[in-house]
Amino acid sequence: MTEQQTRTISPRSIGTSLDRVDGREKVTGTASYAVEHADVNGTAAPLSLWLVTSTVAKGRITGVDASKALAHHGVSAMLDHTSAPRLAQTDNAELAILQDDRVGFRGQVVALVLAETSEAAREGAALVEVTYEQEPHEAELREDNATYRPDKVNPDVETDTDEGDVDAALAAADVVVDQTYRTPYEHNNPLEPHATLAWWEEREGREVLSMFDSTQGVHGVVQALAPMLGLENDQVRVRAPYVGGGFGSKGEAHAHVMAVALAARTTAGRPVRLAVTRQQMFSLTGYRTATISHVRLGAGRDGRLTAIEHAVQEQTSVVREFAEQTASPTRMLYAAPNRRTSHRLAQLDVAVPSWMRAPGEMPGMYAHEVAMDELAVACGLDPIVLRERNEPDLDPETGKPFNDRRLLDCLHRGADRFGWSTRPAGPRARLEGDWWVGTGVASATYPAMRQPGNQARVTALDGGRYEVAIGSVDIGTGARTVLTQIAADALEVEPSDIDLAIADSLLPSATVAGGSSGTSSWGSAIVAAAQLFREDHGAHPDPGVHTTASAADDPAAEDYAFHSFGAVFAEARVNRWTGEVRVPRLHGVYSVGRVINPRTARSQLVGGLVMGLSAGLFEESHRDPRFGHVVTQDLATYHVASHADVLDVDAEWLEESDEVFTPMGSRGIGEIGIVGTAAAVANATFHATGVRVRSLPLTPDHFLDA
């Protein structure tokens, strides 16, 4: 395997709206998701697995009585911490289930039931009687208990930053905004619940674990599970041909994947399938922590910032640490000589939080961009003018030049399109019938990331066709389609000449579909392999010849800070009697490098805007601290945007190409759509009503006094 310095490729298919290559399978439902795969490992139908989960938040298990469960027709086995296979490593306590009697959160896996049918498995799980010695727990995030300072915050960045003298600058500032903003617990809730089908077999004298898993990264699952199971990586094979959304929650293996691996190890090769229930997803498959952002902005009367402080309080789980990087975007967004950020956590006896679309940027930019709107009001400035006055020359965080910072272009383009110039300056200026009407704006940003550790293989086939292989996953983003386009352009052939192979850990290694890094990371590897293939094998290769390569880092990339930018414009209508909020218009303008496929890109960006709207108006998980679990654990009580909630939502992008960042010119689009969106909606509701809401979601009760 070779590292190849890539050259920028000429777009031919790139930039066109090639139809999704897997569209027909999706609209007919013939695409097979994880547990829908049939006839694996012989003819025996899979056993159904059901999870038994803890009913206390902290303590130890004193007994597991499965006698009634095992007497139920169709139930074949029960596994608990005394009978489950032992793991070779237990460092990852989220995954190391059934290894001891400890309970770390309510909803933790404490036993497994295997049965011939899903009905019997479910009933059997309900019949397992678990007794506990309960211990006092702490499950509530408060300002007084979020005091723990983690070593790093996600993904691996500084916990705190401090430049200049923030306190002195604030004391001297003409205008100060000093407010606290809150975001709630949020759950990813992809429509396909997490699901795994697994079986063990012996090949050439070695145990092999095979899985179909609903995951954002097949290699990541292998790397997480293999050492814990005492296996080499090549003894685990994971496939994920279709994945019904993830939004971060399928970015890493969670406990249910290990549950299936352990259960299948006891069934003599018979496959085992598990679909996590929607209810169980609220404790087992990750979520976004609630956040408390203490923001202080100091500025002159002209709106120029002299100080920015963003002190974050949020929570993690004692079982496994995850520290959301909520103040991270504050470090680079606007110019100010004095700036300070920090993250402090409450360590709670609760389910393990994890990635949810734009971790850090989503809650952090909500807080920062509402605070900026407050500053604009305090200074008597248009919010766009305020942002113009705080545009930095260099990245305030690193001191490097931005490769391509076009935030103001996005704001200006969006303002033109949205009709911003006719906006009344003050709030509460427009009443139409029973509805207060207003508009709001917020900036969006997301770092551009290219992950190391990606390889692709190009193989010549008969008839001028090529197989292009990389173990990446299409979770709905359109990766299968855009990677086909990238491969075609890199090899200078038609997309129809490409057989793309993805979603299998036997293929060359690929990193997770997350962090808006997929297309950049996988695409660069494909370009590297294609260009090296042409160097080695020419334009008319013999069938069968192949090349595997990864993309070398571009040394010029060290000189720049790479971020995408955007501007979100929202119109809100707030009912003067009921407080109901409707958003008739939500438009985003983005600078994201070259767009590979306008059709799938628009769906990605619009999808992010819709999820941001949903977070702005509806999403909120209620944890009952007395019991330690989320009580709104279904889609009737955890509200996500429905069709009738989504009116005119659209996205556009600036024509550009970031050729320093990737040989395709692209930067990544999966997350930026959700960033700033809730802030734009919140700012629009202020403009409509004059009521400043500093916590999400923007439920009607906030506006009843308007």
Next chain:
Amino acid sequence: MDREISLVVDGASHAVTVDSRTTLLDTLRERLGNTSPKKGCDHGQCGSCTVLLDGRRHLTCLALAIAYDGSEVVTAAGLGADEPHLVQRAFLEHDGYQCGYCTPGQVCSAVGMLAEAKQGHPSHVTEDLDAAVELDDAELRERMSGNLCRCGAYPGILAAVRRAARG
């Protein structure tokens, strides 16, 4: 308690043994191997399991199979068995999906919804209950709101259903 029932699924007759607890959704997915209808919530809250049951859109996760002995089921796979259905072509054209998991339910729901409108069924947003239903965007959004899409493809779904409503 097991019992044998008969179902016609996408034009093919089946005799299938079901548990009295078995939902129509699990019958289709786990006993007949038709995984076109999806399980998103199992509680009638997301719409992913929608099929056409005796000609009308129906949530199969809230239907016990034993109560539907002799019924006819059409899934999105059946709608597009030979060539994609008009609604499916419109979903493809307008990118009314991303991950595809809610999509078969959206498609069946749209087909059922268009038939309901043709039959004159009003919705929550219908102003004049006596007039023929005019499927404007508000009507389409309202009538499709039983099907959640977490990817947020609603604008594409709306464009697709609008296109299909034109015929």
